[in-house]
Amino acid sequence: MATNTTLTKKDFKSDQDVRWCPGCGDYAILNCVQGVMAQLGVPRHQLCFVSGIGCSSRFPYYMNTYGFHTIHGRATAFATGIKAANPELSVWVVTGDGDGLSIGGNHMAHILRRNVDVKILLFNNEIYGLTKGQYSPTSPQGKKTKTSPMGSVDRPFDPVSFALGCGATFVARTIDTHQKHMEQVLLAAAAHKGCAFVEIYQNCVIFNDGAFETITEKTVREDHTVDLRPGEPLVFGKEHDKGIRIDSWEPRICAAGEAELWRADHPSPGAAFVMAQMDSHPELPRPIGIFRDVSVPTFDSGLHEQIRRARSARGPGSLEKLLHFGETWTVS
């Protein structure tokens, strides 16, 4: 669906005032998404942003596209209906760690396993922001919040492992403050034909400020993260001198020259899971980038393909025939 006019980032800004807290990571994500949309070549009227409830879920109001701000946790279910009704649309879900993994965890699992051709941006700030600071399903164990004054006893979800476990066909992670990386990841998600799951580390400046600082802060970022770039070695560090290799299913730091060549399209998600496990090893860099990108037929195309097949086998449905189906008799 190419258009004649070239769109710019500005074209995707809606006329609504953005009302996130000053300093919120959401601004950076909105800015990046608007820029990415301008690069996609998809006209505004073919774009639809769908969200649930939470800070992140205000997102659609700020995009000058079609948008549906729905109910808590259910954006993925709405998006499934929208995409099924009109597969021509480019459908994007914006959700958070509470919306997408707590109240909406069930729907998240199912949209991923079905491979509905929808792009999902999960803003993970490891806290409930809109309800003013309660622990979320991604908050680390021991996290002290208003509802966990002695520290949370819950074990957290790792969104990436969750998505991989659901059979997601595209799984990636990026960082709100790393615009260039986010842009690349979002472009790759957009290019993926199928359900794309992108976890975005997002800083909640009010209720969980600095949650990812040790990983994302500019001076340490290159040493504390490793970018998973399909087709490239897993090299990291300011000096590009370190690498990651998988040794007996364990990720280990090695010299750059020995680094594993990263493949996101391997038939097995095994290596992606090994990468995801690095989250729980503070001595290892945090993996960001593209964990998985495999090609699988989409739910929406399968659904419409069955309609085409039924029509070619039985002809277009006739209401009259349907109503008279089976044996009939006449009263005269």
Added chain:
Amino acid sequence: MSQTHEPDVQPFESVVIRFAGDSGDGMQITGNQFTHTAAVIGNDLATFPDYPSEIRAPAGTRPGVSGFQVRFSSSDIHTPGDQPDVLVAMNPAALVVNLKDLRAGGIVVVNTGQFTDADLKKAALERNPLLDGSLKGYRVLEIDINKRVAEALASTGLSAKEVQRCKNFYTLGLMYWLYSRPLDTTLKWLEEKFAKRPELAEANKLAMQAGYNAGDIHEFFHGRYEVLPCKSLPKGTYRNVMGNDATAMGLVAGAQLAGLQIFLGSYPITPASGILEALAGYKEHGVLTFQAEDEIAAICSALGASYAGCLGITTTSGPGMALKTEALGLAVGTELPLVIVNVQRGGPSTGLPTKTEQADLLQALFGRNGEAPIPVLAASSPADAFECAVEACRIAVQYMTPVILLTDGSIANGAEPWRVPELSELTPFPAKFLERAPEGGFLPFSRNERLARPWARPGTPALEHRIGGIERANLTGHISYEPENHELMCKLRAQKVQGVRDSIPTPEVFGDERGELLVLGWGSTFGAIRSAVEELRKQGRAVSALHLRHIWPLPNGLDEIFANFRAVLVPEMNLGQLVRLLRSEYTQHNFLSYTKVQGQPFRTSELTRKILAILEQ
């Protein structure tokens, strides 16, 4: 086969047969086949399948009994009948559970092959009812069906287990003989059903033929009966239809009349699954069906599809309805068309999954947070579900609103002849999508003469807009927390739904417009009420009936109708829900409540007794 007209064939106007056996005995199939044949003959008919929620409760026990009651008639009937004339009991449990319903002097066919001591024990019987006088006053026919079927199928080479599975067709053959029915409809069905297992088709045919021949050979009965075709039905082409199928066809018709593609988001639940199953088979009609991960995703996906320009539909039963509540509120707020079918069952919670009830009315009317009015309709019979489904689509599309259609378990699984409408009888109500911005700009929450807002599909250039669950500013639809705006929007939504009443007819009174008592029903109580009022009117009683299809908004003209009666009796299969609504809406009239919550429909006789008691006060 040729219809024999022997001198001893006695005509009957109406007969009720109940087939009862273990839930694995195939009683539902047997009943459905008998029904189908009655339909093809041209009888009026009504059915009442009654089965346990366990797929296979322990064999031979009372909770495992599955029954199928069919009434077929040469005159116009409205119910499956209060009391069976014939009871077919495949085992002791089926006999004891159902015998109390049989009319005095009725026929009992008992399969004695299933009356061993062990069978009696499974049915918790200390004595054998065949020997202890329990069957006194009935015409009892004892046949060892197990043995007869084994003999008839001896040469088929099937295992003993497979042979015994054909028992139900033996009883079907016997009933076909007794009521002078042709076998060909069932023979054809067997061939289609077992196209891939012709040996099973053959075995069931043999069993049915053996049962049929047994009537001739053994002279069990004093003679045969017949029930002639019903000629008093309105002219037209008829077919037999079950409520869930009629609902599914009505939705397809409704979507076509609106010019929309159906998206059904649904989650399997008894007794509503049949609608999802039927619609899943209509792919050549462009029907998109989505078996969602849960009830919530089912309605949310449907509402998403409506936003994107489909006719979103979701089908469920009580507990599922409860789960859909929040999304219903969003449908009200975003003012998108959506059809929600609730096939009511016994509640609350899991309640009585396979039994019928009407206790979700107040839930449909009021069960949401905030001011969230939704039009509510109820089907009165399996065939009426077709028209109601079309009507639900019409209101949803014309008024940009969710609409709740209530049916119930007895409608869903019950069957009756349906006069198939000519396509020319169905009035189109084409949905109009906004295709370009009107002069002065596009306002997503502007309104037309019905107070409906424009429907602008994603994909339409220049109409990009955002909608959502936060209160929308009048006209623009932007987020608005303004106190006055919220009140205005609440009132506009309520007015819009109230306005639906200008598009619906005042229901017609059955009987005199003036009298002592008006019996007012909604939903599946229609048949029993109509039958009771017909009967009492024949006796000269000043009683009339009125039936509501539209429950919210209530149609115009009810006040004037009620004013012509001393009292209005409202029978309901709940503890008095419609009557509460009527008492609050029409404060000057005298409403009497008559309720039943047993998971069973009203019997005509219960209603006649109640009406007489009121009239004689």
